[in-house]
Amino acid sequence: MAVRAEAASLTVASPPLDERSKYLPRLVVRALEGGERGHVGSSMSLVEIMRVLYDDILRYRPQEPKWSERDRMILSKGHGCIALYVMLADKGFIPLETLDTFCRRDSILGGHPEAAKVPGVEASTGALGHGLSYGVGMALAARIEKRDSRIIVVMGDGEINEGSVWEAALCAGKHKLSNLTAVIDYNKIQSAGPTREIQDLEPLLDKWQAFNFAAVDVDGHDVSALRNVFRSLPLAADRPSAIICHTVKGKGIAFAEHDANWHHKSKIANDVVAKLYAALE
Amino acid sequence: MRATCVNMVYELAKRDQRALFVGSDLSPGLLDKMRQEMPERWYMEGITEANVIGMAAGFAMEGYIPYVNTIATFITRRCYEQVAVDLCLHDLPVRLIANGGGLVYAPLGPTHLAIEDIAIMRALPNMTVTAVSDAKEMVRLMNCTLDWPHPIYIRLAKGGDPVVSREENGFAIGKAIPMRRARSRRSVVLLSTGVMTTSCLGAAELLAKDGVDVSVVHFHTIKPLDEEAVLEFAHDARLVATVEEGTVIGGFGSAVTDLLVEKLGAALPPLMRIGLPDAFPRKYGLQEDLFEVYGLSAEQIAAAVGQSAKREKVA
Numbered sequence: 001m002a003v004r005a006e007a008a009s010l011t012v013a014s015p016p017l018d019e020r021s022k023y024l025p026r027l028v029v030r031a032l033e034g035g036e037r038g039h040v041g042s043s044m045s046l047v048e049i050m051r052v053l054y055d056d057i058l059r060y061r062p063q064e065p066k067w068s069e070r071d072r073m074i075l076s077k078g079h080g081c082i083a084l085y086v087m088l089a090d091k092g093f094i095p096l097e098t099l100d101t102f103c104r105r106d107s108i109l110g111g112h113p114e115a116a117k118v119p120g121v122e123a124s125t126g127a128l129g130h131g132l133s134y135g136v137g138m139a140l141a142a143r144i145e146k147r148d149s150r151i152i153v154v155m156g157d158g159e160i161n162e163g164s165v166w167e168a169a170l171c172a173g174k175h176k177l178s179n180l181t182a183v184i185d186y187n188k189i190q191s192a193g194p195t196r197e198i199q200d201l202e203p204l205l206d207k208w209q210a211f212n213f214a215a216v217d218v219d220g221h222d223v224s225a226l227r228n229v230f231r232s233l234p235l236a237a238d239r240p241s242a243i244i245c246h247t248v249k250g251k252g253i254a255f256a257e258h259d260a261n262w263h264h265k266s267k268i269a270n271d272v273v274a275k276l277y278a279a280l281e
Numbered sequence: 282m283r284a285t286c287v288n289m290v291y292e293l294a295k296r297d298q299r300a301l302f303v304g305s306d307l308s309p310g311l312l313d314k315m316r317q318e319m320p321e322r323w324y325m326e327g328i329t330e331a332n333v334i335g336m337a338a339g340f341a342m343e344g345y346i347p348y349v350n351t352i353a354t355f356i357t358r359r360c361y362e363q364v365a366v367d368l369c370l371h372d373l374p375v376r377l378i379a380n381g382g383g384l385v386y387a388p389l390g391p392t393h394l395a396i397e398d399i400a401i402m403r404a405l406p407n408m409t410v411t412a413v414s415d416a417k418e419m420v421r422l423m424n425c426t427l428d429w430p431h432p433i434y435i436r437l438a439k440g441g442d443p444v445v446s447r448e449e450n451g452f453a454i455g456k457a458i459p460m461r462r463a464r465s466r467r468s469v470v471l472l473s474t475g476v477m478t479t480s481c482l483g484a485a486e487l488l489a490k491d492g493v494d495v496s497v498v499h500f501h502t503i504k505p506l507d508e509e510a511v512l513e514f515a516h517d518a519r520l521v522a523t524v525e526e527g528t529v530i531g532g533f534g535s536a537v538t539d540l541l542v543e544k545l546g547a548a549l550p551p552l553m554r555i556g557l558p559d560a561f562p563r564k565y566g567l568q569e570d571l572f573e574v575y576g577l578s579a580e581q582i583a584a585a586v587g588q589s590a591k592r593e594k595v596a
Contacts, residue, residue: 137339
């Protein structure tokens with residue numbers, strides 16, 4: 001319970017979830033039910049970030065996923081993929097029913113997303129700390145082609161323990177990639193426990209600024225605040241942006257919030273599914 | 282070979298807008314002309330191998346053909362997960378130019394000796410693994426790299442290596458080149474890769490003087506392995522010896538023996554794998570010194586093969 005107490009003290013006071021922010025987590029539970037497993041907490045903390053990106057910010061064509069002018073969204077924390085699958089289903093990249101096949105033998109939806117299988121998935125992720133470097137390459141390519149695509153890389157807080165993230169950050173800062181945005185899902189709990197205990201990231205905003213990013217903190221469940229900050233991109237004309245989204249692991253599921261034990265669950269039985277749905281009422 | 286290879290990157294970039302260069306922390310002034318003429322396709326990103334591979338992957342996802350260059354041990358060991366996931370899982374046309382394959386950096390010690398690069402690169406799905414014999418052959422390889430759809434590992438030798446390859450033999454990725462054909466069917470066959478082909482040709486000369494009839498087949502591509510060539514030459518051979526400047530565990534010799542065991546079964550010819558033992562090199566000196574330590578000089582190859590062939594004849 002120490003885990004919960006520690007993380008709870010860091011929680012932001014988000015506004016109540018609206019109907020859409022209750023509907024989308026229900027789709028997450030639908031996939032969890034289909035696969036009888038999944039990264040519950042890591043997906044739930046991402047829901048509003050994904051929602052705002054796909055509802056209000058990103059430029060894309062569901063029927064033409066490789067459209068060259070699209071914005072690129074790389075979910076570098078691939079284990080949060082259910083939150084992405086839900087948006088891809090909601091927007092018509094994939095049929096809604098595909099969510100029911102999550103992690104099944106012949107499904108296109110694995111426990112980590114694969115670009116070759118899922119329309120709308122930019123890169124295969126799962127091994128952590130890879131996405132920001134892809135983003136650097138993509139942002140430089142857009143610059144060469146004078147294409148105004150934005151590159152958005154969503155990372156987890158545990159993920160940014162990886163040294164490769166900071167190599168990529170050095171590189172992005174050096175090249176002043178204003179078309180590149182790093183988004184951190186800062187739910188403050190990694191697999192083993194609170195980030196403050198496992199590998200403290202603070203002062204996190206200062207770190208990104210020190211790597212020559214324009215960085216800002218935002219409540220990662222406040223849809224209106226997220227819209228505002230994403231709409232203001234780039235945060236600086238001559239620097240990459242970093243948006244540190246303060247989130248709650250397991251957001252919306254009262255009994256799972258802030259609980260590292262809900263990072264990932266396997267053998268999710270029907271009674272647990274019922275509890276998850278009930279929590280979202 | 283090294284200068285030829287990087288200069289070819291510039292030549293290819295002039296020919297094809299998709300080609301670009303990404304280095305880590307290489308010699309000052311490297312490809313300066315390219316840097317000046319096409320700065321948007323020349324990158325030197327510092328000692329950040331994981332990032333350099335991922336960045337190249339990002340470029341390749343957008344349709345570019347990045348040529349990534351750094352020291353062989355760092356482009357393989359340091360960022361193996363990036364090579365596996367970023368390049369091989371996505372099956373992207375990124376080219377890894379690996380300085381100092383094998384024992385080239387002898388004086389610098391084991392941190393810089395790429396003894397297992399071939400083994401670990403060939404274990405990755407979708408990866409193509411190459412080790413040409415000389416600078417002329419490097420040009421032929423590089424000319425093929427614009428249109429090859431998979432990642433390629435390009436192992437470089439020391440530079441100034443004797444030229445043994447020949448234009449008339451042609452060049453295609455995955456196609457071995459017979460360098461010397463024995464007169465008789467039941468001959469000794471040396472299968473080699475990289476600059477070991479030069480040593481094998483020297484060994485073949487020495488063996489010929491002793492009346493041992495030898496074929497030498499050069500595998501500039503280790504993966505995909507030219508299985509047809511291996512089987513053609515191994516069939517009826519008195520002895521098949523593989524020779525490589527790398528560990529015998531999982532390397533070129535392993536690829537050949539795996540194939541032969543699987544395809545020939547009871548008809549397997551006597552096999553011999555010449556390469557580096559399962560140990561980090563403990564001596565310094567020059568590359569040639571380490572060749573001698575590990576029995577990779579032409580004379581030592583000839584002696585080892587000659588002895589073995591003699592035994593087989595007696596048997």
